[in-house]
Amino acid sequence: MSWLVTGASGMLARDVLAALAPLGEDAVALDRTALDLTDAPAVRAAVAALRPHQVVNCAAWTAVDDAESREPEALAVNGTAVRHLAAACAESGATLVHLSTDYVFAGDATAPYPESAAPAPRSAYGRTKLVGERAVRDLLPERGYVLRTAWLYGAGGRNFVRTMLDLERARPYVDVVTDQVGQPTWTADLAGQLIALARSGAPGGIYHGTASGQASWYELAREVFRLAGADPDRVRPTTSDAYPRPAARPAYSVLGHARWAEAGLAPLRDWREALAEAVPAMRAAPPAGAAQSPATAPIASA
Numbered sequence: 001m002s003w004l005v006t007g008a009s010g011m012l013a014r015d016v017l018a019a020l021a022p023l024g025e026d027a028v029a030l031d032r033t034a035l036d037l038t039d040a041p042a043v044r045a046a047v048a049a050l051r052p053h054q055v056v057n058c059a060a061w062t063a064v065d066d067a068e069s070r071e072p073e074a075l076a077v078n079g080t081a082v083r084h085l086a087a088a089c090a091e092s093g094a095t096l097v098h099l100s101t102d103y104v105f106a107g108d109a110t111a112p113y114p115e116s117a118a119p120a121p122r123s124a125y126g127r128t129k130l131v132g133e134r135a136v137r138d139l140l141p142e143r144g145y146v147l148r149t150a151w152l153y154g155a156g157g158r159n160f161v162r163t164m165l166d167l168e169r170a171r172p173y174v175d176v177v178t179d180q181v182g183q184p185t186w187t188a189d190l191a192g193q194l195i196a197l198a199r200s201g202a203p204g205g206i207y208h209g210t211a212s213g214q215a216s217w218y219e220l221a222r223e224v225f226r227l228a229g230a231d232p233d234r235v236r237p238t239t240s241d242a243y244p245r246p247a248a249r250p251a252y253s254v255l256g257h258a259r260w261a262e263a264g265l266a267p268l269r270d271w272r273e274a275l276a277e278a279v280p281a282m283r284a285a286p287p288a289g290a291a292q293s294p295a296t297a298p299i300a301s302a
Contacts, residue, residue: 001199002026004052004094006037006085007059011157012099015191016056023195028052032059037081047088054198055089057082057098060129064103067124068246074124079131086139095143096136097198102150102182102210104130107250114256115148115206123247133206142204147194149209150253151220153278154187155285160217161275164224165283168234175238178218182253183210186274188281193268202263208255211271223272227279 008029103126
């Protein structure tokens with residue numbers, strides 16, 4: 001089986017490639033300098049030439065706040081480019097796994113969003129990602145997987161957990177918001193899950209690729225400090241009102257995982273279990289890039 005991974009320089013793509021390596025399967029990774037996904041003829045030519053069985057689209061416009069003033073540019077990457085890739089996969093017979101986001105929801109629920117919940121994005125980022133989702137569903141109803149994820153962290157880039165590890169060394173205290181709740185998700189876990197999904201032959205459609213359980217950014221920060229051997233009380237609670245942003249952040253980003261049963265796969269493990277494994281690995285490895293996660297929480301150092 002052969003794979004094409006787009007967005008190759010990103011945090012998740014790096015872990016997808018690392019997870020594929022021991023499987024002995026061919027994988028080609030392309031970043032935006034090697035393949036401009038907004039160029040439809042180039043996308044079609046690349047997929048036709050490489051003839052992958054599986055395509056994993058990790059490429060995205062992730063600058064959430066910038067998208068508010070540059071929505072057409074974000075749409076070109078998160079919407080139009082996804083349609084180009086889905087169309088190329090439809091022509092070639094490839095399966096597509098496309099990464100989407102919790103931002104397609106309003107973030108005002110009180111129980112986990114099921115995969116069937118009606119989207120209601122409140123930001124330009126969420127709107128553009130929803131356009132990409134619909135392109136996959138329209139063009140690849142049987143061979144297209146939309147994998148919504150959130151609160152990603154990993155060794156291959158800058159993210160909230162990495163920031164907390166850095167601030168723990170540099171500052172006596174950090175203030176972190178308590179009123180945004182989601183599911184911290186390790187990219188290494190998600191990489192293994194999406195590969196298993198692509199190989200499963202499960203029905204196409206929407207799946208939620210987030211860790212089990214839930215936490216606020218404040219709770220996550222305290223757990224990072226604890227795992228780093230630091231006093232969790234050095235993390236102090238605050239609220240989102242202290243950090244106004246151009247784009248609205250979902251207050252409640254918890255996603256349900258019922259559809260994994262159709263793929264014969266268990267949902268991702270609890271976030272605490274994954275974090276306990278991830279923190280030592282991240283402390284041992286320097287970050288590979290400076291890109292920030294779109295869902296990085298507002299924090300202040302003191």
